[in-house]
Amino acid sequence: MAGLIMNHHEEFMAEAMAMAEEALAAGEVPVGCVFVRDRNIIARARNRTNQLRNATRHAELEAIDEILADPVLTPPGSSNAYPLSDTTLYVTVEPCIMCASALRQMGIKEVFYGCANDRFGGCEGVIGVNEAVQHPSHPPYKATGGMLREAAILILRRFYVTENTNAPVPKSKANRVLKTEISPP
Amino acid sequence: MASSGNLQNPAQCLVKNSPGKGRGVFAATSIPRHSIVEISPVLLFTKEEYEQHGKYTILDSYTFKWKNGSMALALGLGSLFNHSDSPNVSYTIDACTDSIRYIAARNIEPDEELCIYYGHNLWFDPAGAKAAVPKDELDADGWGGLTNLQPEIPSDDAIVPEEDLPFERFKPPPEEETAESIRTVQAWAVDVPDQRSIGPMLKWLKHSEVDADELGHLKRVRKQGETSTFLLNVSPEAPALPQDIQLSEPFLVKVPSSAALTTTSLAFKNVLWPTTYAPRRKGEADDWSMGKVVQEALRRRQQGELPVAAYVPTPYEASDDSSFMAHDTRQSAAHPLRHAVMNVIRHIADDRARSEDEPQTARNGTNYLLTSRILFTTHEPCIMCSMALLHSRVKEVVYLIPMEKTGGCGGSICLPTLPGVNHRFGICRWKGGTIDEAGLQLGCVNGFIEL
Numbered sequence: 150m151a152g153l154i155m156n157h158h159e160e161f162m163a164e165a166m167a168m169a170e171e172a173l174a175a176g177e178v179p180v181g182c183v184f185v186r187d188r189n190i191i192a193r194a195r196n197r198t199n200q201l202r203n204a205t206r207h208a209e210l211e212a213i214d215e216i217l218a219d220p221v222l223t224p225p226g227s228s229n230a231y232p233l234s235d236t237t238l239y240v241t242v243e244p245c246i247m248c249a250s251a252l253r254q255m256g257i258k259e260v261f262y263g264c265a266n267d268r269f270g271g272c273e274g275v276i277g278v279n280e281a282v283q284h285p286s287h288p289p290y291k292a293t294g295g296m297l298r299e300a301a302i303l304i305l306r307r308f309y310v311t312e313n314t315n316a317p318v319p320k321s322k323a324n325r326v327l328k329t330e331i332s333p334p
Numbered sequence: 335m336a337s338s339g340n341l342q343n344p345a346q347c348l349v350k351n352s353p354g355k356g357r358g359v360f361a362a363t364s365i366p367r368h369s370i371v372e373i374s375p376v377l378l379f380t381k382e383e384y385e386q387h388g389k390y391t392i393l394d395s396y397t398f399k400w401k402n403g404s405m406a407l408a409l410g411l412g413s414l415f416n417h418s419d420s421p422n423v424s425y426t427i428d429a430c431t432d433s434i435r436y437i438a439a440r441n442i443e444p445d446e447e448l449c450i451y452y453g454h455n456l457w458f459d460p461a462g463a464k465a466a467v468p469k470d471e472l473d474a475d476g477w478g479g480l481t482n483l484q485p486e487i488p489s490d491d492a493i494v495p496e497e498d499l500p501f502e503r504f505k506p507p508p509e510e511e512t513a514e515s516i517r518t519v520q521a522w523a524v525d526v527p528d529q530r531s532i533g534p535m536l537k538w539l540k541h542s543e544v545d546a547d548e549l550g551h552l553k554r555v556r557k558q559g560e561t562s563t564f565l566l567n568v569s570p571e572a573p574a575l576p577q578d579i580q581l582s583e584p585f586l587v588k589v590p591s592s593a594a595l596t597t598t599s600l601a602f603k604n605v606l607w608p609t610t611y612a613p614r615r616k617g618e619a620d621d622w623s624m625g626k627v628v629q630e631a632l633r634r635r636q637q638g639e640l641p642v643a644a645y646v647p648t649p650y651e652a653s654d655d656s657s658f659m660a661h662d663t664r665q666s667a668a669h670p671l672r673h674a675v676m677n678v679i680r681h682i683a684d685d686r687a688r689s690e691d692e693p694q695t696a697r698n699g700t701n702y703l704l705t706s707r708i709l710f711t712t713h714e715p716c717i718m719c720s721m722a723l724l725h726s727r728v729k730e731v732v733y734l735i736p737m738e739k740t741g742g743c744g745g746s747i748c749l750p751t752l753p754g755v756n757h758r759f760g761i762c763r764w765k766g767g768t769i770d771e772a773g774l775q776l777g778c779v780n781g782f783i784e785l
Contacts, residue, residue, distance in 0.1 A: 246720075
């Protein structure tokens with residue numbers, strides 16, 4: 150990225166990446182996100198699954214709770230069934246199936262993500278909850294991957310290559326090295 | 335009396351036809367409380383004799399369990415008393431003379447039928463056990479009954495045929511309450527020393543703000559001698575009382591927190607406070623997990639929520655209660671993602687975090703909250719909730735109402751069968767027609783119809 154002028158999408162994704170770094174420093178799977186409304190970041194969040202003892206506390210859900218709890222961002226008594234209809238998400242890793250469904254139920258405007266998630270990605274990684282899966286009422290949303298993809302993969306590798314005492318079954322990873330070569334998507 | 339063909343014993347008891355019951359025992363004149371209405375010597379059968387012969391005859395409908403495994407047939411009028419849930423005759427065993435003594439439990443009017451309580455057959459065996467029950471208790475409710483007379487038990491309470499059950503399961507023996515295991519709650523009560531104040535007090539209660547919904551399973555008034563005690567409520571502070579009625583200071587009393595489901599439970603609970611007897615009726619949602627979760631959903635609907643609930647029962651092998659119940663709070667929280675399943679996962683996580691000694695030692699893997707746990711829910715979980723369950727490593731999901739267009743457990747998509755996902759869980763759909771689903775339908779409320 151050095152030497153290039155970042156467009157506003159990349160600026161927001163860089164902010165999301167900063168949240169992923171914070172997650173890594175806290176011993177969490179490094180995924181971060183920002184929610185943007187009118188070109189302003191209205192919420193930043195990262196994974197807190199370990200801290201909260203809850204494997205469902207992904208960055209996106211943390212941020213959504215923050216937005217809905219804020220009376221300025223979400224005026225009480227609003228009749229809008231879709232509180233995020235004018236809000237865009239930037240997240241370092243493709244939202245998982247749970248988050249992809251949550252975002253659709255919230256009526257998110259659009260999603261940009263870094264790298265895909267072939268284990269449980271919900272925006273085409275495994276299944277397209279955002280668009281391809283039919284829903285009787287919730288409108289589909291567009292999800293675009295690939296933005297700062299290499300950085301998102303690298304930070305995940307840094308997490309998994311670390312001698313990780315937080316793994317479900319701790320394994321010695323002493324012989325592992327951080328690969329920096331990234332194959333095309 | 336001879337002209338009517340009815341038999342009469344010295345204590346003014348008549349034997350005549352009781353409509354629908356065959357022969358029964360009736361009062362020929364008024365009988366005062368505590369008077370002996372009959373002493374029946376018993377004919378004893380040895381255990382072997384009864385096992386080999388007696389139980390295959392009509393005797394099996396009449397005999398009592400006696401000590402040492404013997405079976406006793408009451409002579410005299412003893413075998414002719416019919417059953418009543420509110421008997422007016424109690425009876426005690428006289429092991430010295432091998433007889434049963436029948437006593438009026440209250441004042442009995444002329445021509446009233448005399449009935450006993452065909453209690454639990456175990457109560458009588460051994461005979462000495464009756465000494466543990468105060469005499470007043472016996473007299474008050476006819477408790478102390480003890481035969482193995484089964485035919486009077488209404489057939490409605492018969493066990494549902496196994497093939498009609500929505501599943502096959504291991505049935506542990508029924509959990510009978512003991513004096514120690516009864517759950518209680520502290521409630522405010524007040525003594526009314528003057529009998530003449532009872533009427534005004536009842537009238538006041540009817541119009542007062544004193545809310546006794548949570549005490550609806552208890553009798554309002556307990557009479558002990560000349561004193562009547564009124565149950566008030568369970569508020570943290572003593573409730574305000576009428577100024578114009580002479581009352582004692584309100585005080586806290588330990589009362590049962592639910593109605594009695596069995597007569598054994600009733601006897602124990604009545605010791606604390608007069609309690610309603612509410613045996614389970616056929617068709618009523620029972621305490622199967624699915625019944626519980628449906629009841630919770632219906633209760634929450636009355637409070638303005640969507641009628642959706644999720645329940646994670648205590649694992650069978652666990653000794654402590656570690657069950658979790660949650661309901662949908664999309665309405666009250668004004669949050670489209672507050673589904674019952676997400677809420678129950680959060681409850682479990684919060685509980686887990688609270689119970690940990692060192693909150694700093696968060697580890698990947700300790701947050702797989704539902705490992706080896708089963709989740710029951712009224713409605714098929716949506717895609718978000720299904721994936722949350724997968725993230726939490728749930729073992730099995732049991733739902734009642736399928737969500738064909740939005741569900742993540744086979745309705746719209748079937749999550750645990752998707753390629754790549756890193757956990758599989760079982761899915762059970764509760765058989766239709768086994769639980770009343772009325773009241774669980776989801777309309778389109780504020781555009782939220784998904785689960």
